[in-house]
Amino acid sequence: MERIVVCGLSNRALGMFIKPVIEKFAHTNKIVGFLDIDETRVELCKARFPELVDVPFYSPIQFSQMVKETEATTVIVTSRDDTHVEYIIQGLEHDLNVISEKPMVTTSEDATRVMKAEEASKGKVIVAFNYRYNPFHRKIKEMILEGKIGRVTSIDLNWYIDTYHGASYFKRWNRKREFSGGLSVHKSTHHFDLVNWWIDQLPEEVFAYGALNYYGKEGELNPSPVDNRYCGTCPEKRACDYYTRWSNRTDSVSVRDDHIKAESKETYRNYRPDACIFDHEIEIEDTYVATVKYNRGALLSYSINFSLPYEGYRLAINGTKGRIETQEFHELSRVPFPVPEQTIDYFPLFGSKEVIHVVQTEGGHGGGDPIIQEDLFLGPDPFRSYEILAGSKAGAIQSQLVKQFGNRVNKISRLR
Missing domain, CATH: 3.30.360.10 (Dihydrodipicolinate Reductase; domain 2)
Known part of the structure; x- marks a missing residue:
């Protein structure tokens, strides 16, 4: 039985990895731990999958504790791209097998770190190039x-x-x-x-x-050079072709993020997936x-x-x-x-x-x-x-x- 911990409870983690483990592969795999920066994501995950209500939650600084307490054998990395490297390396240092969403890492330097860590580990890395x-x-x-x-x-x-x-x-x-x-x-x-x-x-x-x-700021279809707008509250969204192409005057078609459900955008900590596509940043x-x-x-x-x-x-x-x-x-x-x-x-x-x-x-x-x-x-x-x-x-x-x-x-x- 593979004992799996999941780092990063994105919508991708829930749909691509957690759901099939529960529904199709539970006879050989078990989710035993969650790690995320935001406890709200864990709560939403458990609401979607009541079978996991007793699975413990850990913060990013508790990786080693999580592995020890859950007796994990595999770690699935589905956090933000730039954070993959640290979870992959920590997993290898604990001799775990690692399944990482693509990209494995965001820099060639981090790729070298992962390769060296894998050479010294009993674990191996799989990249989910689906x-x-x-x-x-x-x-x-x-x-x-x-x-x-x-x-x-x-x-x-x-x-x-x-x-x-x-x-x-x-x-x-x-x-x-x-x-x-x-x-x-x-x-x-x-x-x-x-x-x-x-x-x-x-x-x-x-x-x-x-x-x-x-x-960005020079986008030709930008209604006005105003910063820090959000689609959900923007007073100019009716003048934005990118918004109106996929919505309507009653806003019955909600703003959607490919990885996090729109209805959760204000419940996640310090994150919204509907920032303006014309921001200066x-x-x-x-x-x-x-x-x-x-x-x-x-x-x-x-x-x-x-x-x-x-x-x-x-x-x-x-x-x-x-x-x-x-x-x-x-x-x-x-x-x-x-x-x-x-x-x-x-x-x-x-x-x-x-x-x-x-x-x-x-x-x-x-x-x-x-x-x-x-x-x-x-x-x-x-x-x-x-x-x-x-x-x-x-x-x-x-x-x-x-x-x-x-x-x-x-x-x-x-x-x-």
Whole structure:
């Protein structure tokens, strides 16, 4: 029986980890402790899951006490990104297995600390890169392993975040670089990991540009240059296109945060997820482009934009024997026009095109969440022919890549 303690009771922690442990994996896993900076989060967690009413609560300075008193064997880290490193390292120092939400850490220096701590520990680190488990992404991996396109030579990946999802990052803690490392860390980590895993090559060099085009004090759609506004109480929200796109005149559509329920925004201590997207304190970018060179010759052309009319991505992977293409329109309920079914198109270098209709599964992140949960709480599927569960090395590779990415982006931003 794995005895699990959870550090950081975000909505992600509740839905992605705690709920499946209780409902699906309780025969081999048990939640035995909570750690958070805010006792209110613990109260809300226990209200949602009455089975956990007797689970003890600890503050961040009581990590060692928590491990000792609960006899924990595993720690799940779902706190704010910049705090991951301390909980991961403390867990390893106590020889615990660690499951960390992505990103594993926000700096390459912290990645090095984690790798060294893991080497000296009996525990191991797993990074929950759940996007690998999406059925389309697994199929692409399998096609590459089968040699369908030969040796991978180049990748084009363009990611689109809509005005609903994109704006949410600028309403909460992600907008401060000291907390998130910027969205090249918090969000692009998913995408770089996918590419690295698909092609099984290591990034060597990266050149990148980043800019703040939509949000912050210079945002063109800012109703007025007023600071410290909140959507829930802002007298100018009817003049804000980002607000009215997803609400109405009676405000019956509430402000929503992707990680914390809107109805709780005033009950959490010192935190609201509806801060104004045009505040002066916003210091991260909302637009990125990057070129990455890999150790076996592949080249990646990547971009991401956090203020677009729809959400999804376009992908093309070229190889010496052919090409793979796919396009996703994410969360169709937010796309204001008809969209085609996602397929994978395979173009052999010489021959006929094949259209692949992938068998899909239910669950978050395109059906990937339930499958990674099985690997996390039951162990990796012994019948799978390739590795998919990510460890600390994958998390560290993202940090090293993003360090180069971030250094160049920050330099460009300062020159603007």
